[in-house]
Each structure stands twice: as structure tokens, then as C-alpha cells.
Amino acid sequence: MARLRRSLQGRVAVVTASTDGIGFSIAQRLAVDGAHVVVSSRKQKNVDTAVEKLKTEGLSVSGVVCHVGKKEDRERLIGNTVAEFGGFDILISNAAVNPDPGRIMNCTEAVWDKIFNVNVKSSFFLAKEAIPHMEKRGKASVIFVSSLMGYIPNYAKDVLGAYALSKTALLGLTKLMALELGPRGVRVNCICPGLIETRFGEAITKDERAIKFMKHNCPLQRNGQPEEMAGLASFLASDDSSYITGENIVAAGGLQSAL
Numbered sequence: 001m002a003r004l005r006r007s008l009q010g011r012v013a014v015v016t017a018s019t020d021g022i023g024f025s026i027a028q029r030l031a032v033d034g035a036h037v038v039v040s041s042r043k044q045k046n047v048d049t050a051v052e053k054l055k056t057e058g059l060s061v062s063g064v065v066c067h068v069g070k071k072e073d074r075e076r077l078i079g080n081t082v083a084e085f086g087g088f089d090i091l092i093s094n095a096a097v098n099p100d101p102g103r104i105m106n107c108t109e110a111v112w113d114k115i116f117n118v119n120v121k122s123s124f125f126l127a128k129e130a131i132p133h134m135e136k137r138g139k140a141s142v143i144f145v146s147s148l149m150g151y152i153p154n155y156a157k158d159v160l161g162a163y164a165l166s167k168t169a170l171l172g173l174t175k176l177m178a179l180e181l182g183p184r185g186v187r188v189n190c191i192c193p194g195l196i197e198t199r200f201g202e203a204i205t206k207d208e209r210a211i212k213f214m215k216h217n218c219p220l221q222r223n224g225q226p227e228e229m230a231g232l233a234s235f236l237a238s239d240d241s242s243y244i245t246g247e248n249i250v251a252a253g254g255l256q257s258a259l
């Protein structure tokens with residue numbers, strides 16, 4: 001008879017930007033599936049609230065403040081986790097910003113730097129800094145969070161110009177890192193959400209034009225919910241995906257993705 005098991009039992013996961021939205025749902029799901037999850041975001045108050053909420057659900061979680069754009073914060077996130085657990089198995093790099101939504105040709109150098117610093121540079125360096133502490137445990141899974149817009153940066157060009165382009169960079173980063181890290185037993189994959197109802201997404205999800213667009217163009221005819229990204233993250237973190245690496249997986253209700 002098959003034995004019941006929790007797919008992430010005994011694993012330790014670090015999830016950035018996990019006090020709200022997609023990151024919070026992923027943290028919750030990984031913990032439900034048996035992992036100890038280190039929750040993090042920029043604000044101590046948000047970290048405390050998220051940790052408290054998950055603990056009241058009986059989940060194994062702890063919290064560390066981390067602005068992913070700050071090297072010293074990334075070092076603390078990794079250092080505290082390694083000090084407590086000796087290493088970790090799962091890294092979900094979920095933080096991103098879009099500080100001044102607009103067209104690419106209106107993007108200033110300061111906005112460009114902010115977007116690429118948080119969304120791309122920090123994702124890469126957090127993973128690079130984390131991998132030595134992950135690979136020795138033998139089950140290392142790195143998961144980036146890009147976007148459907150990474151495939152189609154021209155789609156929402158009026159608001160997501162440089163942000164979408166930063167998400168395109170993550171698609172390539174996933175391929176490149178998977179190639180280099182495969183021989184070391186480290187898997188690298190990426191989730192590309194469509195339109196998801198979160199604080200970050202609400203400028204679009206609540207826009208009448210977007211609602212109409214989704215009704216007519218999205219095969220599932222609706223926006224996604226943060227919880228609908230969580231199962232995919234848990235799958236990519238688990239042994240169920242042990243032969244999958246270098247993949248950018250779109251979860252967008254059927255909206256077409258093509259570069």
C-alpha cells in the first residue's frame with residue numbers, strides 16, 4: 001500500500017518577499033508540504049505578522065528581514081539560516097519592483113538601475129551566494145519568479161516597459177544557471193505568473209480594460225490567485241521534479257507566451 005508522505009519533509013526553504021502576495025502563498029504551501037520556511041521581506045513588522053500568522057496555522061517558520069537589493073541583508077538572510085540549520089535546500093527568489101510604471105522610452109537611468117538591481121542583479125547574487133550552502137545537502141532547488149510579461153514585454157508596454165524586460169532577463173538567467181549548475185546537482189527553474197490578484201498586481205487587475213481583456217482573451221477567463229502559484233513552486237522544489245531543470249514555466253490561465 002502507498003504510504004502517505006509530505007513532499008518537502010526535512011527540507012529548509014528560504015523565500016524572499018514572502019510576507020504578502022505570491023511569496024506568502026508559496027511560503028505557506030512549502031511549510032504545509034513539510035519544509036521549514038524562512039520568511040523574509042524589507043519590513044520587520046511585515047515579517048513578524050507573516051510569521052505569526054503561519055505559526056498559528058501550526059507551520060514551521062521563522063523570519064529574517066531582507067531587502068534583496070542590499071548585500072548585507074542577503075548575507076544576514078543566508079547567514080542566519082545556515083547558523084540555524086547548517087544549510088538549506090530551496091531558494092525561492094521572488095522579490096521584484098516596478099517603481100515608476102511606464103514605457104521603456106520614458107525610463108530614467110535611476111528607475112532602470114532600481115529595477116535591474118532588485119529584479120535581476122539581486123536574484124542572481126542571492127542565488128550565487130546561497131548555492132554553496134545548498135548544494136552540499138544534495139537536493140538544491142533554486143526557483144526564480146519571472147512573469148508572463150518576460151515572454152511578451154511588448155504586451156503591456158504602457159506600464160511594464162523596463163520591468164517586463166527585467167523579467168525577460170530572468171528567463172535567460174534560468175537557462176544559463178541550470179546549464180552550469182546541473183553537473184553540481186543543483187536545479188534551477190523559474191515560474192512565470194500571468195495576472196495575479198495581489199497588491200503589486202492591482203494597478204492592472206482592477207483596470208476595466210484589463211478585466212475586459214482577460215474575459216475575452218484568457219482561456220480561463222479570469223485573473224489568477226497567489227495560491228495558484230504555490231503548488232507549482234512546491235512541485236519544483238520537490239523530488240517530483242527531480243529531472244526538471246532550466247525550465248521557465250508559465251502559469252497564466254492559458255494566455256499565450258512566446259518570445
Ligand SMILES: NC(=O)c1ccc[n+]([C@@H]2O[C@H](COP(=O)([O-])OP(=O)(O)OC[C@H]3O[C@@H](n4cnc5c(N)ncnc54)[C@H](OP(=O)(O)O)[C@@H]3O)[C@@H](O)[C@H]2O)c1
Nearest residue numbers: 017019020021022041042043067068096147196198200201
Ligand atoms: N501579481 C502579478 O500579477 C504578478 C505577475 C507576474 C509576476 N509577478 C511577480 O511575482 C512576484 C511577487 O509579486 P506579488 O504580486 O506577489 O507582490 P506583492 O503582493 O505586492 O508582495 C510584495 C512582497 O514583496 C516584499 N518586497 C518588496 N520589495 C522587496 C525587496 N526589495 N526585498 C524584499 N522584499 C520586498 C513586500 O514586503 P515588504 O514591503 O515588507 O518588503 C511583500 O512581501 C514578483 O517577482 C512579481 O514581479 C507578479
